[in-house]
Amino acid sequence: MFKYNDDNFIFDVSWTSISTHSKFDELFKKTWIEKEEKNLFRYKYKSQNVVRLPGKYQFIKVLNIDRATKRRTPASFHKVLQPFDDSLFNFTKINHEEYLFKLESPYNSCENSSDDILAINSSPLGDFHSLILPKISSKLPQSINNYSLHLSLQILLLSASPAMRIGYNSLCAYASVNHLHLHFYYLPYKMYLETCEVEYLSGSCYIIKDYPGKGFVFFLCSIDKILDLVRIF
Template sequence: MSSTGIKAPIFHYDSSDLNFNINSSEIKKSKLDLLLKQRWKEAEKCGFLRYRLNITNQRFLGQYKFLLQLNVNRAINRRIPQNILSMDQPFDSDQFNFTKIPDREILFDLGNGDGNDIIAVNISPIEWGHSLILIDRLKGFPQKATKSSLEKSVLLLLLSGSPYLRIIFNSLCAYASVNHLHWHLYYLQHEMLLEYATITKLIGPLYILVDYPSKGFCLKYSSFKNIENFVSWTHLIINFLQEQKIAHNVYITRAKESSGQTEYNDIRLYIWARKSALGIKNTESFIPAVSELFGHILVRSEDIYDNLTEEEVIQTLDNVTSDIFYSIKAELEKLIQKEMTIKNCEDSS
């Protein structure tokens, strides 16, 4: 194990630092943004990354406004992903894990300085500021989203003053590359369709995304206006998927009412149940992981970038999500109804 992150600065914050409404026409960098960007730039300048981020080409594609980005370096220079064979694959301390990263990759500490809760630079970035949220790092948890890691991820989004900070999670068998609990964050400075696309209420606080190639579920912060409830309801669904051994991806983003609107007044948290992807992922192909399900298509070869069509993207996203979505929709509806009944009884007692 490497030494802990005691040397990294500790990020202190309180409720006054949270940003619930942001205007993209007058972005003000928060304490989190300033520290993250400063430390990330230093890591890049000092050569701690496997390559300098270089998005050589990007373009929007079709009616769903898929954002294609070409990043050849990520295919060539990234660490070889682990061989993931099961949703129940245990943490293996002998494999690469985030207790083994050098202190220089730790950008700052989110806890008391003991290196347990940290933000670390992703040395193979997909976008600017790409970092890892490592909660309870020293406990050796496998890649299963805990409630505390989810809560910390939501707080980090709210601590940013940027509408473009995104937070993502790939489960095991859903293109997670390392079987050690981690979330990703990065800045994607483009308006994306799923910030404002139509979602339909299923039951209670649960919405569904159906008029889009990747079929999934969505919760909005505005349904709760309370971080604890937002996190609890979200984790209820994620935990259901984990218990049922259903691969899944999670994407957290700022949201607004419509395209072109400058005020971001909500948060959307998308959850996609999807077909399992087993084995070592091919880092050179178009991989339908969490960013791709959101519409951010990461491409690692010029040939794919030049020739990938909207129809191919649509078919791929639909293929990995539709069958699972429709097979569990009724079960999730029952789960939410049961939870609502319990909460109503508690409130009335």
């Protein structure tokens, strides 16, 4: 179990100190490597297959044949919102050896934080690719909510690395399991979106001005604003 509070949150990270690790980074990477040594993954991710494309946006291209050929067969979904179906594969059915550790903090201790679990992604698509499993035994469908967003922001702030990335994809957007989860991994490349020009919209929300895809940017500058940011969604 990893216990944390406000004192563990890190707001200032830099690409000039990419090798800096927090207590969370150290425990997470150490435990992840131990799982790899136990052969709990379907394959070993090869970071040498990453290529930065030329051009203004400096996109990253990854060749990962193993994920296409060795991953668990994804379930088929026809709607973005579907009820949880216990007869299908879900994360309560994986080998518990794939769990990294549980999370506990003052934010969620009253809501059974021991049910918030980090687990390896047995078919990794990046360095240390893992899963955030909020309230795993509640068997929530793959639909992001305030609780899972709040938990994910906390995990992001626990890392001292600018390479930490957290992502979410819904059903019908390549999510392969209808059980609430988010992805996180370390991508050791500075991305265009980290410094792109934005236009103020309202509150803490800005609009990305120059990018092939439309999007919003939200600024979080202090821990006392985290709940306000989560409530926007």
